[in-house]
Amino acid sequence: MTHSTSQLFALVDVNNFYVSCERVFNPKLQNRAVVVLSNNDGCAVARSNEVKALGVKMGTPWFQMQDLARKHKIIALSSNYTLYGDMSNRVMTILRDYSPHVEVYSIDESFVSLNGMRGMWDSHSVMGQDIRQRVLQWTGLPVCVGIAPSKTLSKLANHLAKKKPEFNGVCDLTALCESETRTYFSSLDVGEVWGIGRRISERLRNMGIDTVQALRDTSPKDLRQHFGVVMERTVNELNGVSCLSLDEVSPAKKQIISSRSFGTLVTTYKELREAVSTYMLTAAEKLRQQDSICSAVHVFIHTNRFREQDAQYSNGMTVPLTEATNDTRRLIAAALYGLKRIYQPGYLYKKAGVMLLDLTPASVRQASLFRGFDDRSDKVMQVMDSLNESNGRNTIYLASAGIQHKWAALFESKTPCYTTRWEDVPKAR
DNA sequence: TCTGGGGTCCTAGGACCC
DNA sequence: TCTGGGGTCCTAGGACCC
Numbered sequence: 112m113t114h115s116t117s118q119l120f121a122l123v124d125v126n127n128f129y130v131s132c133e134r135v136f137n138p139k140l141q142n143r144a145v146v147v148l149s150n151n152d153g154c155a156v157a158r159s160n161e162v163k164a165l166g167v168k169m170g171t172p173w174f175q176m177q178d179l180a181r182k183h184k185i186i187a188l189s190s191n192y193t194l195y196g197d198m199s200n201r202v203m204t205i206l207r208d209y210s211p212h213v214e215v216y217s218i219d220e221s222f223v224s225l226n227g228m229r230g231m232w233d234s235h236s237v238m239g240q241d242i243r244q245r246v247l248q249w250t251g252l253p254v255c256v257g258i259a260p261s262k263t264l265s266k267l268a269n270h271l272a273k274k275k276p277e278f279n280g281v282c283d284l285t286a287l288c289e290s291e292t293r294t295y296f297s298s299l300d301v302g303e304v305w306g307i308g309r310r311i312s313e314r315l316r317n318m319g320i321d322t323v324q325a326l327r328d329t330s331p332k333d334l335r336q337h338f339g340v341v342m343e344r345t346v347n348e349l350n351g352v353s354c355l356s357l358d359e360v361s362p363a364k365k366q367i368i369s370s371r372s373f374g375t376l377v378t379t380y381k382e383l384r385e386a387v388s389t390y391m392l393t394a395a396e397k398l399r400q401q402d403s404i405c406s407a408v409h410v411f412i413h414t415n416r417f418r419e420q421d422a423q424y425s426n427g428m429t430v431p432l433t434e435a436t437n438d439t440r441r442l443i444a445a446a447l448y449g450l451k452r453i454y455q456p457g458y459l460y461k462k463a464g465v466m467l468l469d470l471t472p473a474s475v476r477q478a479s480l481f482r483g484f485d486d487r488s489d490k491v492m493q494v495m496d497s498l499n500e501s502n503g504r505n506t507i508y509l510a511s512a513g514i515q516h517k518w519a520a521l522f523e524s525k526t527p528c529y530t531t532r533w534e535d536v537p538k539a540r
Numbered sequence: 541t542c543t544g545g546g547g548t549c550c551t552a553g554g555a556c557c558c
Numbered sequence: 559t560c561t562g563g564g565g566t567c568c569t570a571g572g573a574c575c576c
Contacts, residue, residue, distance in 0.1 A: 174542040341549075368547075416543090
C-alpha cells in the first residue's frame with residue numbers, strides 16, 4: 112500500500128466459528144462435513160470447509176440438503192449458544208493481551224488496534240502468527256488475521272488470509288507492494304467488500320464495477336451521488352483512508368428484540384400469550400442488564416409465508432407506555448395488550464416476537480407524576496434476576512409465560528454445555 | 541413435514557410549523 | 559394556466575452486517 116497513515120487494524124476472526132467450537136469438544140468432527148443449524152434446526156448457519164466445498168450456501172434450509180447430507184455424511188448439530196458465547200469470551204480475553212484497544216465486533220471477530228505497536232514485534236505478520244498459535248493452543252479454535260490501515264481493508268486482508276494458502280492465515284496488506292495488492296483485489300468480487308451486499312453489488316456490476324480493484328479505482332464523490340455517504344466512506348477506506356474508528360466500548364442497545372419461530376404451528380390466543388410472555392422475560396432481562404428502561408413495546412405475530420396454501424396474516428402493534436419501565440410485569444402487560452388487538456383466530460401462526468423500543472438509561476428515569484419512584488418494582492426485579500442467575504434460567508418467572516410450551520422450538524441435536532454446566536464438563540479418562 | 545435471530549444506519553416522504 | 563417555500567421531526571422501509 113502506498114498510502115501512509117497513522118492507523119493500523121488487525122481483524123481477527125475465528126474460522127467457521129460454531130463448527131470449530133463443536134470440534135473442540137468432539138474431535139470426531141474433525142475432517143468431517145459438519146453444519147450447525149439455526150433455531151428450530153431450520154437453516155445451516157455455520158458450515159465446515161468440507162460443507163462449503165460442496166457448495167452449500169449460508170442459510171440453506173436443512174430439509175433442502177437432505178440428499179446431499181446423506182451422500183456426504185454431513186453431520187448436523189443444533190446450535191448451542193451458551194457454549195459459543197463462552198468460547199467467544201475466551202478468545203477475546205486472549206486478544207486483549209496483545210493490545211489494550213480491542214473492539215469486539217461480533218461473536219467471532221474483533222478489530223484490534225495496532226497503533227504504536229511497531230517495534231514490539233519483528234513484523235505484524237509475526238505477531239499475527241503468534242495470535243493464531245496462542246488462540247489455538249489455549250482454546251482449540253483456529254483464527255485468521257488480516258492487517259491493514261482501515262477496517263474495511265483489514266476485513267479484505269482477513270478474507271485473503273483465509274482463502275490464499277500463501278498467507279498461512281495472516282495477511283498484512285502493508286507488507287505488499289501496490290502491484291501485488293492490485294492483483295489480489297482484481298481477483299476479488301466486489302461483493303466481498305464489507306458493506307457491499309447483494310443489491311448494491313448488482314447495481315455496481317451493471318455500472319461495470321465488478322471487482323474490489325474496480326471499486327477502489329472509482330471516484331468516491333461520484334459514487335456518493337448514486338449510493339450515498341456509506342459508499343463514499345467505503346471507497347475511501349479501500350484506498351487506505353481510515354474513516355471508521357475503533358469502538359471499544361459497545362454502546363447500549365437502542366432496541367432489544369426477542370422472537371422465535373415455533374416448533375409447531377400455533378392457533379390459539381392462549382399459546383401466543385405464553386410465547387409472547389416468555390420472549391418478554393428474556394427481552395426484559397437484557398434490558399435490565401444494560402441498565403435501561405423502555406417507553407414503548409412492539410409485539411408482532413405472523414403465519415408461515417412459505418406455506419402458500421395457508422391463509423396468510425401478519426401484524427404488529429406498538430404500545431406506548433405511560434411511564435418508562437424495566438419491570439417485566441408491566442412490559443408483559445403492554446405486549447399482551449397489543450397481542451389481544453392484533454390476534455385473529457383461524458390462522459396458523461409460525462412466529463411471534465416482542466421489541467423494546469425507545470430505550471433510555473434507567474439512571475435518568477423521571478419520577479411518575481402520580482406515584483413517585485416505584486422502589487418495590489426495582490426490588491422485585493432484582494430478586495427475580497438474581498434467583499435466575501444463581502439457580503438457572505426460569506427458576507422464577509411469571510404465570511402468563513405458561514409451563515408446557517408445546518410451541519417451543521426444537522433442538523434435536525444439541526451438544527452439551529461443555530464449558531458452562533458442571534454436569535456437562537467433559538471428563539478425562 | 542421441514543425455511544433463524546438480532547442488530548444498525550441511512551433515506552425518502554409525510555406531517556407540521558412559520 | 560400557473561396558488562410559497564424552507565426547515566424540522568418522525569416513521570417506515572431498505573440495505574447491510576454477523
